[in-house]
Amino acid sequence: xxxxxxRGIAGTVDVVVIGAxxxxxxxxxxxxxxxxxxxxxERGEVANSWRTERWDSLRLLTPNWMTRLPGYPYRGxxxxxxxxxxxxxxxxxxxxxxxxxxxxxxxxxxxxAQSRHGFRVETSRGDWLCQAVVLATGAFNKPVIPRLAEAMxxxxxxxxxxxxxxxRQLAPGGVLVVGASATGLQLAQEIQxxxxxxxxxxxxxxxxxxxxRGRDIQWxxxxxxxxxxxxxxxxxxDRARRVPSPQLVGTSDRATLxxxxxQGQGVKIVGRLMGIRDSVAQFSGSLRNVCALADxxxxxxxxxxxxxxxANTPSGIGPTERFVPTLVGETSQLELKLGEDIxxxxxxxxxxxxxxxxxxxxxxxxxxxxxxRGVADVPGVYVLGLPYLRRRKSSFIHxxxxxxxxxxxxxxxxxxxxxxxxxxxxRSVAI
Amino acid sequence: xxxxxxxxxxxxxVAALLGAREALKDAPEAARFKWRATSEWVKGTHNRAxxxxxxxxxxxxxxRQTYKFESDHPEVFASEDNGATPVEFVLVGLAGCLTAxxxxxxxxxxxxxxxxxxxxxxxxxIQGILGIDPDVRNGFDGIKVHYxxxxxxxxxxxxxxxxxxxxxxAVFDVVANPTDVTVTSSKS
Numbered sequence: 001x002x003x004x005x006x007r008g009i010a011g012t013v014d015v016v017v018i019g020a021x022x023x024x025x026x027x028x029x030x031x032x033x034x035x036x037x038x039x040x041x042e043r044g045e046v047a048n049s050w051r052t053e054r055w056d057s058l059r060l061l062t063p064n065w066m067t068r069l070p071g072y073p074y075r076g077x078x079x080x081x082x083x084x085x086x087x088x089x090x091x092x093x094x095x096x097x098x099x100x101x102x103x104x105x106x107x108x109x110x111x112x113a114q115s116r117h118g119f120r121v122e123t124s125r126g127d128w129l130c131q132a133v134v135l136a137t138g139a140f141n142k143p144v145i146p147r148l149a150e151a152m153x154x155x156x157x158x159x160x161x162x163x164x165x166x167x168r169q170l171a172p173g174g175v176l177v178v179g180a181s182a183t184g185l186q187l188a189q190e191i192q193x194x195x196x197x198x199x200x201x202x203x204x205x206x207x208x209x210x211x212x213r214g215r216d217i218q219w220x221x222x223x224x225x226x227x228x229x230x231x232x233x234x235x236x237x238d239r240a241r242r243v244p245s246p247q248l249v250g251t252s253d254r255a256t257l258x259x260x261x262x263q264g265q266g267v268k269i270v271g272r273l274m275g276i277r278d279s280v281a282q283f284s285g286s287l288r289n290v291c292a293l294a295d296x297x298x299x300x301x302x303x304x305x306x307x308x309x310x311a312n313t314p315s316g317i318g319p320t321e322r323f324v325p326t327l328v329g330e331t332s333q334l335e336l337k338l339g340e341d342i343x344x345x346x347x348x349x350x351x352x353x354x355x356x357x358x359x360x361x362x363x364x365x366x367x368x369x370x371x372x373r374g375v376a377d378v379p380g381v382y383v384l385g386l387p388y389l390r391r392r393k394s395s396f397i398h399x400x401x402x403x404x405x406x407x408x409x410x411x412x413x414x415x416x417x418x419x420x421x422x423x424x425x426x427r428s429v430a431i
Numbered sequence: 432x433x434x435x436x437x438x439x440x441x442x443x444x445v446a447a448l449l450g451a452r453e454a455l456k457d458a459p460e461a462a463r464f465k466w467r468a469t470s471e472w473v474k475g476t477h478n479r480a481x482x483x484x485x486x487x488x489x490x491x492x493x494x495r496q497t498y499k500f501e502s503d504h505p506e507v508f509a510s511e512d513n514g515a516t517p518v519e520f521v522l523v524g525l526a527g528c529l530t531a532x533x534x535x536x537x538x539x540x541x542x543x544x545x546x547x548x549x550x551x552x553x554x555x556x557i558q559g560i561l562g563i564d565p566d567v568r569n570g571f572d573g574i575k576v577h578y579x580x581x582x583x584x585x586x587x588x589x590x591x592x593x594x595x596x597x598x599x600x601a602v603f604d605v606v607a608n609p610t611d612v613t614v615t616s617s618k619s
Binding site for chain 2: 236239242271274275282283284285286287288289331332334335366
């Protein structure tokens with residue numbers, strides 16, 4: 001008797017949804033509307049990663065009025081505010097309660113494999129049999145840390161955005177933050193303001209003002225259709241999916257956070273971290289280039305917004321604005337003594353999903369999940385919540401709605417097809 | 432130290448170089464050089480670079496003649512192969528710099544050279560420049576230089592010669608260490 005069989009069958013359903021975050025719960029709600037029997041498996045509590053895997057000061061990059069799930073808009077009294085991680089977790093938990101989602105918490109999935117009639121989902125509390133599996137475990141399970149981290153001298157402490165909580169964790173002294181997406185900028189600012197001098201290593205990045213012409217930049221991106229841009233309509237889908245999160249922070253004063261603001265607060269900016277040699281960090285000489293590109297792209301977006309505003313004349317907007325180009329000093333610093341100038345390195349170099357428990361022939365050469373707009377290569381397997389899964393907004397909370405609606409329709413069709421195939425087979429037997 | 436009794440004749444005027452070292456110690460501004468190249472697109476990936484003058488010792492200088500370098504991409508890149516590939520010029524530059532250094536150091540150490548042959552090989556995964564895989568860098572993933580040297584010296588002395596040449600090589604430093612690069616453009 002195999003180990004899994006000895007644990008017994010916990011149940012048989014049409015669909016197993018793995019992960020009770022916003023995507024998993026939204027999918028559960030729509031599967032219920034399609035009358036598909038399903039269960040949502042969650043390793044911790046609902047919205048677990050929001051509660052346990054985020055730094056203390058984190059807030060959403062989208063204003064509250066945008067935070068919505070299918071059938072569940074934001075109803076609070078601060079539509080222009082930005083939720084903290086805890087508030088986002090509560091919002092998602094309340095949604096689970098509101099939709100009466102069939103969630104099993106504290107149930108860790110250890111393996112998903114094909115079985116004779118579909119899939120066997122092995123968990124710490126018995127196995128589930130099902131026809132379809134929805135992977136809703138999120139895009140941010142594991143930090144992506146470049147291999148050169150292995151060359152870091154032992155007297156330098158290394159943290160990632162996953163293990164960082166607040167500056168009190170850090171030794172006094174210099175900090176090198178690697179990565180200039182939303183995460184890298186927010187942490188660089190917080191650590192600099194705590195009194196530890198920060199150097200920020202900047203590669204390709206996306207610069208945005210928090211507020212443009214009196215409206216939140218996300219309002220403009222939604223209104224002009226940028227957030228709804230479909231993955232099929234972009235030139236290079238792979239590249240679009242790799243674009244780092246824009247340099248934004250959600251604070252009550254709706255302040256812009258960019259490299260100029262950070263430099264004004266004393267943060268030093270350097271090029272991308274390219275190597276470590278003899279305890280010296282080496283930075284790329286392309287800092288000016290990546291900053292110029294980010295400025296160009298921001299101005300292109302602002303010009304697009306202006307053009308749209310002129311054609312659509314939304315009420316109550318301010319005059320056009322342009323922002324100071326990113327300031328790069330006469331000469332950029334190319335080297336830093338690790339251990340002396342730098343006591344801590346904080347990797348803000350991105351995250352990736354963890355599908356290590358997925359025992360299916362479904363990965364590409366680099367170990368990434370193969371899928372087309374959330375429909376995986378193995379029929380009956382679906383994935384949600386990855387960056388630009390179907391639209392630019394896919395990884396946002398409000399972005400889940402359209403993706404989940406379309407994928408739940410796909411799943412319903414999949415069941416119709418399987419049922420009609422069985423029926424037609426039965427008919428041929430009968431004849 | 433009686434190993435090299437004869438005077439080496441490698442054709443490097445070491446006395447002049449050492450003299451310059453002394454002189455430039457007291458005239459640090461004169462030690463600032465600017466190297467220049469211009470290039471003009473010809474057609475396709477074919478490009479012609481020109482090197483004519485440079486600045487140094489506080490004044491402008493002209494080479495004895497204007498040197499022209501044709502660069503292109505090979506036919507496997509659907510190009511016409513009218514010249515070496517730009518990355519191959521980097522290897523040429525590295526070989527030229529290291530070998531000149533070896534000759535100068537040998538002269539200074541009174542080591543007679545008979546032949547100095549360098550073989551250079553640099554690996555590159557073009558998935559980087561084609562934008563296929565963002566984890567693959569555009570440039571070389573490594574450069575291997577092998578020197579085959581016939582000289583009146585022991586293997587250890589030759590190894591030391593090659594090591595010292597790397598320590599003093601401009602191009603070795605340029606490819607091994609980061610450099611601040613500024614690219615601007617104007618419409619003509």
